[in-house]
Amino acid sequence: MISSYSFIIILISGLGFYFLGRAKALTVSRSCGGVKGLHSLPCHYGMLTTLWCALPALLIFVVWHAAQPHVITSLVVADLPAEIGNLPQNELSLVINDIRNIVSGNITTTSPNPAIQQAAQHYRSLEEISARSLTAVVLTLILFAGMMAHQKISPSLKARNKVEKLVEIVLLLCSAFAILITIGIVLSVLFEALRFFKVIPFTDFLFGLSWSPQTSIRADQVGSSGAFGAVPVFAGTAMIALIAMLVAVPIGLMSAIYLSEYAGNRFRTVAKPLLEILAGIPTVVYGFFAALTVAPFIRDAGEMIGLSVSSESALAAGLVMGIMIIPFVSSLSDDVIHAVPQSMRDGALALGATKYETVRHVIIPAALPGIVGGVLLAVSRAIGETMIVVMAAGLSANLTANPLKAVTTVTVQIVTLLVGDQEFDSPKTLAAFALGLLLFAFTLVLNIIALYVVRKYREQYE
Amino acid sequence: MDNPANKQTIDRVNKGLSRRYRAERRFRIFGASAILLALSFLVLLFSSIFSTGYKAFQQTFIQIDIFFDPAEFTRENLSTANFPGLIKSSLSVMFPEVTSRGDRKDLYYLISPGASFQLMDVLKENTALIGTTRKIWVPANDDVDMLYKGNIDRTRPESERRINDNQLTWLDKLSAEGRVKKRFNSSFFTSGDSREPELAGIWGATRGSFYTLLITLSLSFPMGVAAAVYLEEFAPKNRWTDIIEVNINNLAAVPSIVYGLLGLAVFINFFGIPRSTPLVGGLVLTMMTLPIIIIASRASLKSVPPSIREAALGIGASKMQMVAHHVLPLALPGMLTGTIIGMAHALGETAPLLMIGMVAFIVDVPHGITDAATVLPVQIFLWSDSPERAFMERTSAAIMVLLAFLFLMNAAAVFLRKRFEIKW
Numbered sequence: 013m014i015s016s017y018s019f020i021i022i023l024i025s026g027l028g029f030y031f032l033g034r035a036k037a038l039t040v041s042r043s044c045g046g047v048k049g050l051h052s053l054p055c056h057y058g059m060l061t062t063l064w065c066a067l068p069a070l071l072i073f074v075v076w077h078a079a080q081p082h083v084i085t086s087l088v089v090a091d092l093p094a095e096i097g098n099l100p101q102n103e104l105s106l107v108i109n110d111i112r113n114i115v116s117g118n119i120t121t122t123s124p125n126p127a128i129q130q131a132a133q134h135y136r137s138l139e140e141i142s143a144r145s146l147t148a149v150v151l152t153l154i155l156f157a158g159m160m161a162h163q164k165i166s167p168s169l170k171a172r173n174k175v176e177k178l179v180e181i182v183l184l185l186c187s188a189f190a191i192l193i194t195i196g197i198v199l200s201v202l203f204e205a206l207r208f209f210k211v212i213p214f215t216d217f218l219f220g221l222s223w224s225p226q227t228s229i230r231a232d233q234v235g236s237s238g239a240f241g242a243v244p245v246f247a248g249t250a251m252i253a254l255i256a257m258l259v260a261v262p263i264g265l266m267s268a269i270y271l272s273e274y275a276g277n278r279f280r281t282v283a284k285p286l287l288e289i290l291a292g293i294p295t296v297v298y299g300f301f302a303a304l305t306v307a308p309f310i311r312d313a314g315e316m317i318g319l320s321v322s323s324e325s326a327l328a329a330g331l332v333m334g335i336m337i338i339p340f341v342s343s344l345s346d347d348v349i350h351a352v353p354q355s356m357r358d359g360a361l362a363l364g365a366t367k368y369e370t371v372r373h374v375i376i377p378a379a380l381p382g383i384v385g386g387v388l389l390a391v392s393r394a395i396g397e398t399m400i401v402v403m404a405a406g407l408s409a410n411l412t413a414n415p416l417k418a419v420t421t422v423t424v425q426i427v428t429l430l431v432g433d434q435e436f437d438s439p440k441t442l443a444a445f446a447l448g449l450l451l452f453a454f455t456l457v458l459n460i461i462a463l464y465v466v467r468k469y470r471e472q473y474e
Numbered sequence: 475m476d477n478p479a480n481k482q483t484i485d486r487v488n489k490g491l492s493r494r495y496r497a498e499r500r501f502r503i504f505g506a507s508a509i510l511l512a513l514s515f516l517v518l519l520f521s522s523i524f525s526t527g528y529k530a531f532q533q534t535f536i537q538i539d540i541f542f543d544p545a546e547f548t549r550e551n552l553s554t555a556n557f558p559g560l561i562k563s564s565l566s567v568m569f570p571e572v573t574s575r576g577d578r579k580d581l582y583y584l585i586s587p588g589a590s591f592q593l594m595d596v597l598k599e600n601t602a603l604i605g606t607t608r609k610i611w612v613p614a615n616d617d618v619d620m621l622y623k624g625n626i627d628r629t630r631p632e633s634e635r636r637i638n639d640n641q642l643t644w645l646d647k648l649s650a651e652g653r654v655k656k657r658f659n660s661s662f663f664t665s666g667d668s669r670e671p672e673l674a675g676i677w678g679a680t681r682g683s684f685y686t687l688l689i690t691l692s693l694s695f696p697m698g699v700a701a702a703v704y705l706e707e708f709a710p711k712n713r714w715t716d717i718i719e720v721n722i723n724n725l726a727a728v729p730s731i732v733y734g735l736l737g738l739a740v741f742i743n744f745f746g747i748p749r750s751t752p753l754v755g756g757l758v759l760t761m762m763t764l765p766i767i768i769i770a771s772r773a774s775l776k777s778v779p780p781s782i783r784e785a786a787l788g789i790g791a792s793k794m795q796m797v798a799h800h801v802l803p804l805a806l807p808g809m810l811t812g813t814i815i816g817m818a819h820a821l822g823e824t825a826p827l828l829m830i831g832m833v834a835f836i837v838d839v840p841h842g843i844t845d846a847a848t849v850l851p852v853q854i855f856l857w858s859d860s861p862e863r864a865f866m867e868r869t870s871a872a873i874m875v876l877l878a879f880l881f882l883m884n885a886a887a888v889f890l891r892k893r894f895e896i897k898w
Contacts, residue, residue: 039558039801079720080804081746090512120545125516129789149518154895171617172792174796175792176794177790179794180704180708180794182700182701182809183701183703183704183708184704184708186696186697186698186700186701186704186716187700187701187702187704187705187709187718187768189697189701190701190718190721190722190725190764190765190768191717191718191721191735192827193725193764194721194724194725194759195689196736196761197728197732197733197736200735200736200739200740200744201732201736201739203737203739204739226513230518235691248638262508263508263511263512264508264512265508266504266505266508266509267512268504269507270505270506270508270509271509273505274505281515284507285515286513287509287512287513289516290512290515292818292822292880292884293822293877293880294821294822294823294824294851294860294880295822295824295825296821296822296824296851296852296854296855297519297523297801297854297873297876297877298519299855299858300523300854300869300870300873301519301522304522304526304858304866305522305763318849335512335519338512338515338729339512342512346762364487366495366497366498367498367501368494368497368498368501368502369494369498371501372501389727392727393727393729394731395729396728396729396730396731398729398730398824398825398828399824399825399851399855402825402828402855403855403858408636421823423729423731426731426735426829427825427828427829428737430734430735430828431829431831431833443734445735445739446730448735451727451729451731451732451825452728452732455727455728455729456724457729457869459723459724459727459728460720460724463720463723463724463727
């Protein structure tokens with residue numbers, strides 16, 4: 013808790029130095045004929061002083077906190093009695109966990125022996141020392157840097173430019189963070205996936221026809237060799253996405269056409285937000301709806317006409333996913349239909365075409381690239397959708413074209429492989445990252461194509 | 475006009491007219507029915523959830539006569555007293571005819587295991603109760619609750635229902651004495667998760683959602699606005715900013731589960747942030763909502779007319795002053811609207827949180843960003859997996875609460891837009 017004091021110290025002294033800097037600026041301004049003799053406004057001098065005193069201290073604070081647990085742990089481990097200190101790595105980490113638990117006041121797994129108690133004591137005292145020295149370092153740094161900045165204040169100091177440059181750098185860093193996220197995604201998924209492909213050859217994964225990732229603990233158990241052929245998983249994903257598209261594209265497109273070409277103003281202002289509600293409903297709700305209402309309904313309906321329908325049929329999941337995507341398709345198509353210039357409609361109508369003919373022969377062809385782009389985005393949405401399929405589609409990887417059977421998807425497999433206990437050296441866990449890599453790559457390509465198409469299309473009519 | 479060729483054409487047109495009008499009508503009906511179909515899906519969704527969910531706001535309680543036996547409370551610590559024993563002995567007094575071991579077990583089954591905690595709370599509030607007999611309403615077991623809500627059919631053979639004939643007789647006796655009634659289910663809103671449906675509540679998940687969104691908001695809003703301001707106002711037009719822009723648009727379309735993989739690999743395995751905590755959940759959702767907020771903020775900045783910027787620059791403001799004093803205040807309502815929508819998105823998100831361990835069964839209500847927690851949508855997911863009939867009801871009720879929160883957030887966004895949007 014002492015460490016949070018140093019954070020508060022940084023904040024308060026930052027505020028204090030703002031006023032000090034401003035006051036100094038006002039003082040020096042007297043020698044050069046008032047505030048207008050200064051290069052910048054007094055508040056800029058204040059801000060500059062604040063930044064000078066707080067930024068380095070904040071940096072130290074963050075680095076210190078990132079490094080502290082590692083340093084302290086290694087110090088404590090070094091001081092452990094030999095019989096504990098020489099334990100193998102995994103047992104040692106258990107011991108370290110115990111020590112940390114004692115330090116934070118939790119109940120430990122085993123009754124702690126005196127050596128561990130002592131180590132915990134040691135850990136606690138080191139933490140204390142670290143926090144105190146951090147406070148000391150931060151304080152001296154604040155005072156030193158703050159005073160330096162305070163000293164340097166003079167009427168010719170370009171405080172505003174410096175402050176603004178710094179703020180601009182912060183803004184730049186924030187926008188570069190988006191790149192960092194992408195790099196993080198790619199690296200995290202890629203590294204684990206590469207480890208997976210070291211065990212299972214890439215071609216086996218991509219073209220194998222059998223998927224059963226359950227690997228056994230002992231080598232002599234039944235089904236001990238997991239099979240990692242992802243084709244059934246891809247096929248299931250494709251089937252569910254296809255069913256979803258068969259539902260979403262006609263309904264979404266027709267609603268968009270009706271809303272933009274036929275509906276009166278009153279109807280539009282009511283119907284459009286209502287449609288958009290569908291987009292705002294969390295996917296877990298759709299999943300529950302699929303599992304609770306749609307899947308039993310389809311099963312019963314199938315039984316009535318003598319079909320055997322799995323209770324986790326691809327049809328139910330696909331249908332509900334389609335409902336979810338309707339507003340997505342309709343709002344994207346609405347945008348592109350709106351972008352078709354009014355003059356083209358007027359031209360067609362003036363030639364005597366009915367509204368239907370205008371839509372069919374003029375507006376749709378004109379808007380087609382945009383619609384295709386929107387549909388591609390919707391496909392990538394359907395492929396990446398998780399909760400509906402986790403709750404309503406099955407786990408068994410059947411390679412089938414029958415939509416009434418249970419199939420599994422990429423996202424379902426990722427979730428089932430990664431929820432629960434994980435060990436990061438089994439191909440079972442790593443397979444999830446390989447699937448994640450493919451999912452990311454595939455949706456990325458779809459998105460890039462779709463965004464490019466939509467953008468090109470917009471430019472065409474602007 | 476009278477020339478025969480013209481007449482021929484007009485005839486041909488007229489002949490085709492009725493067919494063309496039919497096609498026109500058909501198309502129009504298709505369009506209208508597409509919208510109606512979509513809206514009927516919406517109605518179906520809501521009605522199927524609301525019709526099961528509203529029942530969970532009520533709960534069956536049974537009144538029992540509890541004798542707070544002084545012999546049980548000899549020790550200092552009240553929590554160590556045998557409260558389940560008190561309930562059992564009071565039931566034995568009320569039903570003296572029940573003697574066999576199996577029957578007694580069936581009898582005790584009617585009362586929820588949570589009743590003993592309730593007694594403890596009652597007693598802690600008023601220790602003077604020791605030695606007296608009180609009538610106390612305690613929650614009934616979930617199967618009893620289901621029976622009184624009409625979800626267990628009395629007419630079915632005994633082996634096919636969760637409540638056997640003996641239990642039905644006892645319950646009928648209790649009902650006749652006015653000892654069974656349905657009351658507002660306040661524990662649903664005040665307690666954490668539980669294995670017993672009648673004790674499970676959403677307070678823990680709601681707090682978890684709150685802390686998670688707090689982290690998300692406090693990171694993604696400043697960063698999103700800063701990034702948008704840079705890209706819109708400061709960035710030079712070059713390859714780098716182009717890449718950043720394409721990148722942000724793509725990030726907004728990356729499947730959410732991939733963010734879960736990122737969180738698992740980077741935050742948990744690399745940085746060692748404890749799993750299942752709102753801290754790591756908030757970080758993952760920050761990554762996810764950041765692109766949404768950036769895109770909305772940029773649109774909002776774009777809508778501020780250039781004349782404002784030129785005027786500010788013209789009277790000698792620096793670029794930073796122009797942005798901070800003039801553009802940003804005008805664009806802020808739009809940015810806030812986008813942020814609220816992004817937050818609503820984050821509130822409903824489930825998939826990435828499954829990856830980072832927020833699916834754990836957590837009974838305690840979290841009290842900070844580093845306590846293990848779960849969030850509302852994940853709670854819904856967990857409950858929907860439970861086989862008990864009573865959990866289905868609770869799942870629907872939790873969905874209703876979640877939808878209510880989402881509705882409020884979206885209403886706030888609409889209000890902000892209506893109230894502060896400036897048409898230039």
